Amino acid sequence: MMPSLNRRSFLQNVSSGIIGAAVSSGRAWAEDAPAGAAGTATQRPPNILLIITDDQGYGDLGCHGNPILKTPHLDRLHEESVRFTRFYTCPVCSPTRACLMTGRYNYRTGVVDTYAGRSMMDPEEKTIAALLKNAGYTTGIFGKWHLGDTWPLRPIDRGFDESLVHRGGGIAQPSDPEFFVRQDTYFNPMLQHNGRQERYPGYCSDIFATAALAFMETHRERPFFTYLAFNAPHTPLQVPEEDVAPYNLPGLNEETARVYGMITNTDYHIGRVLKGLSDMGLERDTIVLFITDNGAQQLAGNDRYTAGLRGWKGSVYDGGIRVPCFIRWPNGFSGGRDIDRIAAAIDITPTLLSLCAVSLNEGPAFDGVTLAPLLRESPAALPWPDRTLFFQWHRGNMPEAFKNSAVRKQRWKLVNGTELYDMSGDPAEERDVAPLHPEIVKELRDAYLNWFQDVGSTRGYGPVRIHLGSEQENPVVLTRQDARDAANWTSKQAGGFWEIRVEETSEYDVTVLFDAPVETAILFLKLGEKEIQQAVAPGESNAVLKHLHWNAGDYRLECRIVSGDSKTSPQFIQVFRK
Numbered sequence: 078m079m080p081s082l083n084r085r086s087f088l089q090n091v092s093s094g095i096i097g098a099a100v101s102s103g104r105a106w107a108e109d110a111p112a113g114a115a116g117t118a119t120q121r122p123p124n125i126l127l128i129i130t131d132d133q134g135y136g137d138l139g140c141h142g143n144p145i146l147k148t149p150h151l152d153r154l155h156e157e158s159v160r161f162t163r164f165y166t167c168p169v170c171s172p173t174r175a176c177l178m179t180g181r182y183n184y185r186t187g188v189v190d191t192y193a194g195r196s197m198m199d200p201e202e203k204t205i206a207a208l209l210k211n212a213g214y215t216t217g218i219f220g221k222w223h224l225g226d227t228w229p230l231r232p233i234d235r236g237f238d239e240s241l242v243h244r245g246g247g248i249a250q251p252s253d254p255e256f257f258v259r260q261d262t263y264f265n266p267m268l269q270h271n272g273r274q275e276r277y278p279g280y281c282s283d284i285f286a287t288a289a290l291a292f293m294e295t296h297r298e299r300p301f302f303t304y305l306a307f308n309a310p311h312t313p314l315q316v317p318e319e320d321v322a323p324y325n326l327p328g329l330n331e332e333t334a335r336v337y338g339m340i341t342n343t344d345y346h347i348g349r350v351l352k353g354l355s356d357m358g359l360e361r362d363t364i365v366l367f368i369t370d371n372g373a374q375q376l377a378g379n380d381r382y383t384a385g386l387r388g389w390k391g392s393v394y395d396g397g398i399r400v401p402c403f404i405r406w407p408n409g410f411s412g413g414r415d416i417d418r419i420a421a422a423i424d425i426t427p428t429l430l431s432l433c434a435v436s437l438n439e440g441p442a443f444d445g446v447t448l449a450p451l452l453r454e455s456p457a458a459l460p461w462p463d464r465t466l467f468f469q470w471h472r473g474n475m476p477e478a479f480k481n482s483a484v485r486k487q488r489w490k491l492v493n494g495t496e497l498y499d500m501s502g503d504p505a506e507e508r509d510v511a512p513l514h515p516e517i518v519k520e521l522r523d524a525y526l527n528w529f530q531d532v533g534s535t536r537g538y539g540p541v542r543i544h545l546g547s548e549q550e551n552p553v554v555l556t557r558q559d560a561r562d563a564a565n566w567t568s569k570q571a572g573g574f575w576e577i578r579v580e581e582t583s584e585y586d587v588t589v590l591f592d593a594p595v596e597t598a599i600l601f602l603k604l605g606e607k608e609i610q611q612a613v614a615p616g617e618s619n620a621v622l623k624h625l626h627w628n629a630g631d632y633r634l635e636c637r638i639v640s641g642d643s644k645t646s647p648q649f650i651q652v653f654r655k
Contacts, residue, residue, distance in 0.1 A: 134373025330378025
């Protein structure tokens with residue numbers, strides 16, 4: 078029987094019953110590589126280190142002309158790499174990560190937003206981790222996943238052998254187990270390690286970099302894929318003060334100083350990881366790829382350097398979607414050069430698979446293309462054909478045609494279906510030339526409408542459901558990260574509901590955590606059409622509802638705590654199949 082949990086035991090042990098994935102043994106490549114794996118006993122494929130930072134814009138690098146920010150390790154990587162100077166992501170993080178992991182537009186994958194149940198990726202999608210694992214790689218993720226926190230959506234369900242991640246979209250967000258009890262959780266955070274919740278001492282970026290280094294050291298005798306996904310410099314701007322001190326300058330806004338301190342801290346840890354690769358003797362045999370997930374977030378003061386780009390995170394102007402992209406592989410191609418052909422996050426998976434000689438035909442068709450011919454300077458790659466890329470994001474359960482959208486070709490860019498920019502002479506997107514080129518506007522509008530219909534017809538925009546009662550994860554924790562139609566996920570009156578799938582007809586115990594009422598309250602829990610009530614005494618902050626008989630099926634789960642005229646929402650709900 079699952080014991081009743083108080084708040085402290087919930088925070089410490091909520092995931093103790095979850096079944097984690099086994100960690101790979103790290104045996105030599107030739108010893109146990111599966112049939113059809115890339116490489117042979119005498120020709121080992123390259124390792125991959127994929128690094129992504131969170132909300133670091135194109136101008137947030139010394140090598141991109143920032144006059145204040147110091148990023149010596151990324152500057153060196155820039156110097157040694159092939160740089161795609163017109164590389165694009167989505168305007169916000171989950172959509173970019175879906176594109177990155179699958180090589181497909183995020184609208185095909187079920188990921189349309191960053192929260193409210195709209196950032197979970199359809200379990201039918203194949204990730205680069207799963208494809209590389211099938212080819213004999215050992216795979217690990219460290220940091221931010223943001224594509225689903227419950228089975229079958231977790232990294233350990235999607236091809237990663239080793240997983241150390243935070244929940245939801247970030248530490249210090251409502252999915253963080255300690256969000257409602259302390260505000261400094263970038264330090265000593267509660268993280269999810271292979272499906273089990275554990276506390277880690279130190280600062281989050283240090284923790285993720287150290288874990289990535291240990292993973293690569295452990296598996297150095299076998300090809301590995303290491304996905305190091307820092308959650309910095311995303312807000313809240315929590316960082317060791319020693320990293321902020323150099324940026325406490327006259328005239329520089331405090332928020333900008335703190336975000337620059339976070340980037341300097343991340344740069345230091347990237348330097349540690351790259352030095353570790355070198356010390357292991359793996360530098361020449363490892364593809365290192367660095368990108369960021371979207372443009373810089375606009376801060377108070379508006380003094381964050383943007384390299385002259387228009388717009389911020391969330392925008393489809395280049396300041397929101399154009400990001401750094403550095404790729405280094407000493408044994409594979411020469412570095413220290415720029416490529417100005419447009420490229421995007423959807424190209425990363427097919428590019429890496431191609432460089433590692435892994436089949437590109439094992440899953441759903443890619444929207445992206447392999448950039449390997451450009452990286453290898455293949456004569457057959459030139460002239461590189463023009464292409465059309467599409468970008469869109471806005472809040473809501475279903476995309477609306479043209480709303481916050483962009484269509485990008487090598488020269489032209491259409492914004493919101495009406496504004497046209499000649500990017501060859503106007504990279505700052507200052508002069509709308511739509512009236513001068515109606516034929517180009519029509520061409521790009523028609524291309525967008527065809528794309529919009531195509532990606533929307535893949536699976537539609539129905540919810541990706543949270544599974545309860547499975548053998549693979551029991552208990553399951555529901556957080557406000559995935560509560561659909563919530564009015565304000567940090568508010569006591571957040572509201573919302575969870576779209577769930579009960580895997581097995583059985584009895585369930587449900588533990589609900591909430592803000593303690595000051596007078597007697599009633600807790601309402603509704604599954605489909607079945608609603609139950611339970612009294613809550615003043616001062617109580619959790620309730621356990623036992624022996625609930627639920628039938629297998631798809632339902633909407635709702636919960637609220639009512640005291641007088643006040644209705645509050647749960648902080649967390651834990652569901653345990655008996």
